[in-house]
Amino acid sequence: MGNLFDSQVEIAWCPGCGNFGILRALKGALTELGFSPEEVVLVSGIGQAAKLPHYIAANVFNGLHGRSIPVALAVKTVNPRLLVIAESGDGCMYGEGGNHFLHALRRNPDITVIVHNNQVYGLTKGQASPTSEEGFVSKAQPWGNLSLPLNPLSLAISQDASFVARGFSGDVDKLKEIIKEALTWRGFSLIDVLQPCVTFNRVNTFAWYKERVYYLDDSYQPEDRIKALEKSLEWGDKIPLGVIYQHQRPTFQDKIYSQIEEEDLIYRGVNFDDLFSRGLRLFT
Amino acid sequence: MDLNLLVGGEAGQGVQTVSGALSTILQRSGYFVFSIEDYQSRIRGGHSFTQVRFSTTPLRAALKEVDILACLNEETYQLHRRRVKEGGWVLGAVGNEREAHFQHFLPLNFEKIAEGVGNKIFANIVAVGAILGILGLDLESADSYLEEIFARKGEEIVEKNKQALRRGRDEVIPYVSSPLIEETRRGNSSLLVLDGNQALGWGALLSGCQFYSAYPMTPSTGILNFISSHAKEYGVVVEQAEDEIAAINMAIGASYAGARAMTATSGGGFCLMAEGLGLAAMTETPLVVVDAQRPGPSTGLPTRTSQGDLEFVIHASHDEFPRFVFAPRDPQEAINLVIRAFNLAEKYQVPVIILSDQYLADSKWTYENLEVKERPDAPQFSSFPLPYRRYLISPSGVSPRAIPGLGKALVVADSDEHDEFGHLTEDLNLRVEMHKKRMRKKETMRKEVRLPYHREGKDLTLIGWGSTWGVIEEAGERLKAEGIDSGIIHFSEIYPLPLQIEELFSHVSLPVVVENNYGGQLANLLERELKLPFPFRINSYNGRPFLVEELLLKVKEVGKNG
Numbered sequence: 131m132g133n134l135f136d137s138q139v140e141i142a143w144c145p146g147c148g149n150f151g152i153l154r155a156l157k158g159a160l161t162e163l164g165f166s167p168e169e170v171v172l173v174s175g176i177g178q179a180a181k182l183p184h185y186i187a188a189n190v191f192n193g194l195h196g197r198s199i200p201v202a203l204a205v206k207t208v209n210p211r212l213l214v215i216a217e218s219g220d221g222c223m224y225g226e227g228g229n230h231f232l233h234a235l236r237r238n239p240d241i242t243v244i245v246h247n248n249q250v251y252g253l254t255k256g257q258a259s260p261t262s263e264e265g266f267v268s269k270a271q272p273w274g275n276l277s278l279p280l281n282p283l284s285l286a287i288s289q290d291a292s293f294v295a296r297g298f299s300g301d302v303d304k305l306k307e308i309i310k311e312a313l314t315w316r317g318f319s320l321i322d323v324l325q326p327c328v329t330f331n332r333v334n335t336f337a338w339y340k341e342r343v344y345y346l347d348d349s350y351q352p353e354d355r356i357k358a359l360e361k362s363l364e365w366g367d368k369i370p371l372g373v374i375y376q377h378q379r380p381t382f383q384d385k386i387y388s389q390i391e392e393e394d395l396i397y398r399g400v401n402f403d404d405l406f407s408r409g410l411r412l413f414t
Numbered sequence: 415m416d417l418n419l420l421v422g423g424e425a426g427q428g429v430q431t432v433s434g435a436l437s438t439i440l441q442r443s444g445y446f447v448f449s450i451e452d453y454q455s456r457i458r459g460g461h462s463f464t465q466v467r468f469s470t471t472p473l474r475a476a477l478k479e480v481d482i483l484a485c486l487n488e489e490t491y492q493l494h495r496r497r498v499k500e501g502g503w504v505l506g507a508v509g510n511e512r513e514a515h516f517q518h519f520l521p522l523n524f525e526k527i528a529e530g531v532g533n534k535i536f537a538n539i540v541a542v543g544a545i546l547g548i549l550g551l552d553l554e555s556a557d558s559y560l561e562e563i564f565a566r567k568g569e570e571i572v573e574k575n576k577q578a579l580r581r582g583r584d585e586v587i588p589y590v591s592s593p594l595i596e597e598t599r600r601g602n603s604s605l606l607v608l609d610g611n612q613a614l615g616w617g618a619l620l621s622g623c624q625f626y627s628a629y630p631m632t633p634s635t636g637i638l639n640f641i642s643s644h645a646k647e648y649g650v651v652v653e654q655a656e657d658e659i660a661a662i663n664m665a666i667g668a669s670y671a672g673a674r675a676m677t678a679t680s681g682g683g684f685c686l687m688a689e690g691l692g693l694a695a696m697t698e699t700p701l702v703v704v705d706a707q708r709p710g711p712s713t714g715l716p717t718r719t720s721q722g723d724l725e726f727v728i729h730a731s732h733d734e735f736p737r738f739v740f741a742p743r744d745p746q747e748a749i750n751l752v753i754r755a756f757n758l759a760e761k762y763q764v765p766v767i768i769l770s771d772q773y774l775a776d777s778k779w780t781y782e783n784l785e786v787k788e789r790p791d792a793p794q795f796s797s798f799p800l801p802y803r804r805y806l807i808s809p810s811g812v813s814p815r816a817i818p819g820l821g822k823a824l825v826v827a828d829s830d831e832h833d834e835f836g837h838l839t840e841d842l843n844l845r846v847e848m849h850k851k852r853m854r855k856k857e858t859m860r861k862e863v864r865l866p867y868h869r870e871g872k873d874l875t876l877i878g879w880g881s882t883w884g885v886i887e888e889a890g891e892r893l894k895a896e897g898i899d900s901g902i903i904h905f906s907e908i909y910p911l912p913l914q915i916e917e918l919f920s921h922v923s924l925p926v927v928v929e930n931n932y933g934g935q936l937a938n939l940l941e942r943e944l945k946l947p948f949p950f951r952i953n954s955y956n957g958r959p960f961l962v963e964e965l966l967l968k969v970k971e972v973g974k975n976g
């Protein structure tokens with residue numbers, strides 16, 4: 131079925147890749163929420179995941195490896211009326227861009243960050259990523275990955291991130307619902323999406339995830355930070371999915387605009403003639 | 415009249431307060447002031463000093479010879495005593511009697527005198543009082559300045575500072591037979607004191623810059639502080655980024671979204687920004703970046719000056735792309751060049767780099783009439799058919815620019831090589847066309863660049879760029895007074911070299927290139943592009959700016975060999 135967000139660009143992912151599920155879920159979420167392509171900006175870094183914006187008809191800024199978050203933050207700040215999504219792989223967001231990820235948690239910009247977490251570097255052909263399991267074997271790590279995997283959810287919750295969720299690309303409908311919640315959330319929202327890489331990750335396969343994932347039920351209270359932290363530490367035989375933590379707090383845009391007593395910078399415009407005459411007067 | 419004051423001490427003794435006080439008081443008393451700061455990268459101890467030169471006519475450079483040397487510690491005396499002019503004054507409980515060969519040696523113990531007011535921390539203001547006494551200035555402007563800067567600290571502190579000022583003055587009065595200032599001026603409130611960082615900040619504000627992101631790094635931090643202090647009035651989003659990589663990527667994001675955006679740093683931070691610079695070039699996003707140079711490589715000398723980054727910023731980031739590189743010669747030009755930088759960054763959709771340095775950043779200049787000649791242009795968003803091609807291959811290389819969310823166009827920007835729509839491509843024929851499109855801009859950009867400031871001289875031509883303009887001019891005037899006809903060619907817009915540059919260089923007298931670096935980076939650029947030799951070079955890389963007398967000596971040395 132045709133979709134407003136359909137793009138003509140040929141998709142370069144391997145057949146069966148988990149990225150397809152994320153693409154479908156995101157397009158579905160945007161459509162169901164009633165957005166039009168002009169009001170959406172997709173910002174990405176570099177990697178297999180980072181190609182996704184090209185496969186959606188919207189505004190796109192496909193920037194540098196690791197640097198999607200600073201760009202997304204600035205776009206949203208300049209034009210808060212846009213829906214801004216930063217989207218990339220686990221290597222891009224948690225490795226090369228780890229510092230920006232940390233500081234986005236502190237700032238709370240009103241953007242949604244979707245991480246395609248395949249626990250591997252896909253585009254560069256299979257090296258360990260920040261979320262690869264200890265012992266993960268690759269050409270670059272023939273003796274197995276020596277480091278422990280990063281737990282992005284615990285990290286985000288410990289820093290009081292505003293909205294923290296986990297999805298699974300193998301369940302497009304549920305993933306779409308989580309994305310819709312994140313997109314309508316006011317403040318920073320993180321969705322770490324378990325995404326099988328069928329070519330380079332022979333450990334964390336579709337079957338591997340399927341056996342382990344389960345959804346948090348209605349009795350789960352995502353407002354309780356300590357409980358959320360506990361939940362986020364669950365990994366192994368059972369892996370929880372859904373919104374794990376949420377806490378509403380003022381956004382970066384709210385705070386900065388109240389400081390400078392402006393709103394929606396780009397719509398204010400600049401009176402260049404006035405600036406010029408100011409310049410003439412200022413120093414005489 | 416042309417007098418030069420030097421006050422030194424260790425960090426924490428308030429040398430910078432002295433500099434601010436003397437510059438402002440002298441300026442408000444109607445004099446043109448030129449001051450420089452020399453300090454170490456530390457909060458306490460070490461040696462720091464300020465030089466405040468003032469005159470009844472405009473000033474552009476710092477001098478070596480000193481009329482009054484005020485020493486808040488012994489080290490100041492040992493380091494600078496040879497610079498005191500014949501007939502000059504030395505103040506401070508320093509040296510010993512045998513060394514008191516100066517005509518006016520007043521062994522004032524500033525700290526002791528300050529203790530009389532209640533605390534030795536007032537020693538710096540005692541020194542200011544003593545200097546004003548020798549100069550013969552009344553304390554009216556000084557009082558009002560002290561009221562302004564210490565108001566926050568309360569009535570008592572203001573009073574004590576005023577007392578300290580008077581004690582200092584009273585100590586010297588018996589020794590002053592005729593005050594140093596012969597020509598008294600009426601206070602001229604329209605004189606304005608401005609340093610390079612403030613000027614760059616003004617440039618951004620007057621350009622309509624709406625987004626400024628930066629990571630603190632000396633000597634660029636003053637720009638961040640300045641823009642923050644005016645953010646509300648001018649409606650600028652200012653964000654201290656987590657690192658320089660974030661700073662430049664934020665600025666690029668803001669510019670993509672339609673705001674005029676700038677970032678600033680020093681060489682080390684610019685290294686981190688290199689990939690971002692390429693991103694601005696590849697996505698054809700307008701961007702203004704200031705590099706306030708300091709000596710390197712690596713951390714180098716944080717608080718000292720250098721012109722060592724010219725070759726770096728011309729080439730920074732991998733592969734090739736056009737960019738402008740400007741270097742203002744003084745604060746007035748800094749304001750104008752930033753406005754021009756924003757206009758040109760937008761017109762050509764390229765990065766513009768502005769090279770400042772610690773000397774320009776921290777030196778205070780006085781203006782009677784500061785001219786802001788450049789007019790900030792409102793961005794032109796031309797019309798285009800849909801679907802929108804962000805990277806339409808055009809004869810000029812510049813494609814119509816649209817802003818996301820402000821119309822029907824979907825704006826697709828990509829750091830990968832891309833097609834006209836902005837989608838990534840591996841079509842190598844397209845790659846060739848896209849690369850040519852970007853590089854083509856350089857031809858028109860060259861026409862845009864203004865020729866260097868030029869005055870002919872029959873005997874030799876001093877060539878420089880950026881902050882060395884003032885000292886080169888003054889050295890040239892002194893040479894003239896000695897019968898040597900010295901001309902000048904001074905670049906403020908360096909790269910790309912302007913179109914008629916070859917013509918200009920086809921008839922210059924003996925060229926001598928003066929630079930604050932080791933390799934002679936402008937000289938190298940000129941040699942490469944003009945295919946002419948520039949063997950006569952004066953290079954200094956000790957972290958300090960050229961002083962007029964020093965440069966004069968060096969030029970004469972070259973003259974002997976040349």
Ligand SMILES: Cc1ncc(C[n+]2csc(CCOP(=O)(O)OP(=O)(O)O)c2C)c(N)n1
Nearest residue numbers: 176177178179195219220221222251252253
């Ligand atoms: C500065 C820089 N360093 C390295 C690379 C090479 N590189 C491209 S993608 C990538 C890792 C991709 O892994 P991830 O972000 O997890 O994305 P995936 O391909 O797995 O979706 C690397 C190392 C690059 N493009 N830029």
Ligand code: SF4
Nearest residue numbers: 144147178252327328
């Ligand atoms: S390499 Fe892995 S992540 Fe990349 S497209 Fe193929 S399956 Fe997907």
Ligand SMILES: [Mg+2]
Nearest residue numbers: 219220250252
């Ligand atoms: Mg990955």
